[in-house]
Amino acid sequence: MFASIRDAAAARAPNLRRDQLERLSATDVEHLFAAVDHVAFGGALNALLRRRRAPLTFRLGKRMTSSGGTTTRFQDARNPDSLRFEIAIAPRLLFTTFQLAPAANVCGCECRSTREALQRVMxxxxxxxxxxxxxxxxxxxxxxxxxxxxxCFGHRAxxxxxxxPTQMAAQYYAIRIGDVVEFEFEGRSLTGVVNRITRRATILVPDRRGQRYSDGARYRKYYVPMEMLTRSTSK
Ligand SMILES: [Zn+2]
Incomplete structure (x- = not known):
């Protein structure tokens, strides 16, 4: 389902032919919607819109910062023929999320590119x-x-x-940058501080043979999957 929608959209919209989108227009968003409607719903959404004579427009919400997309129904209470719909997509949120991190969780699906995230939003x-x-x-x-x-789409959220990933770690594993954590490494139990979170966490463990850091102490760096970490109770 996911690949069929992606390919159908890419066939129509040249901007949607790469994983990391370089530009995005309202027309691209329209093509993506048409692909979702066609592949997932057999064109039923378009058929329902036509039956209602309700136009659907697309917009890039340049100021939207907290939501990846919105769908709005407009109708003037005094005029039943005024029904129309609008789907807005937040390009800034899409692009900045992937500047901050190599992956993002959208609708419960791990997305590794702006194109994947955009499709999940749509x-x-x-x-x-x-x-x-x-x-x-x-x-x-x-x-x-x-x-x-x-x-329809396998969304888990x-x-x-x-x-x-940083927000995800805070939410799902209750682990934040700066936390003291414990983990197993080659049969030993190590304790360190979370320095960075991408798909895995970077943990700095005090080690005499390690690299010297700006606080003057020596640490060795470990990359540990989030699910292997437990927050240390003793700080
Ligand atoms: Zn929603």
Whole structure:
């Protein structure tokens, strides 16, 4: 499903042919939506929009910073023919997230590129549109939404944020930079300080033969998967 949508979008939109996007336009976003609709829903979203005579427009939300995308339903209460929808995507959030980290968690899926993250955001927004078309209101906090995104796209979470490994570690493992942690290394139990978090954590363990750091002490560096760390109780 994921690859079919990606390839269908790339066939139409030259900007979507590389993993790390260099530029993004509202037209690219429109092509991506069309690919999601076509591959995942057999074009049902477009058919529902046409039946309602409701236009769908796309926008790059240049000022959006907390949400990867939004879907909005507009209707003037006095004019039933005024129904229209808009999907906005936050390019700045997409691009800055990947400047900060090599991966991000979007909709519960690990994404290693801006293109992957953008597609996950669009899959999420497409389900908002589907719910709005069928049930008028939509909420990604509800079970119905989660069930649709899980069945259609394999999403394991429904959130509008793009979470970097540092934030993920803080959230899921309760480990932050500066924490004292313990881990097993070649059968020994080591204690060190978390210095950096990417896909793995960088732990500095005091070691006489290690490299000298700016605090004057010598440390040896270990790269440890997050799930192998336990927060040390004794600081
Ligand atoms: Zn949502």
């Amino acid at each position: 899959e999420h927004e497409a389900v908002h549109l589907l719910e709005m078309l069928v049930w008028t209101t939509s909420s990604c906090r509800r079970q119905r939404f989660r069930s649709i995104t899980h069945r 429904s959130t509008h944020s793009l979470i970097t």
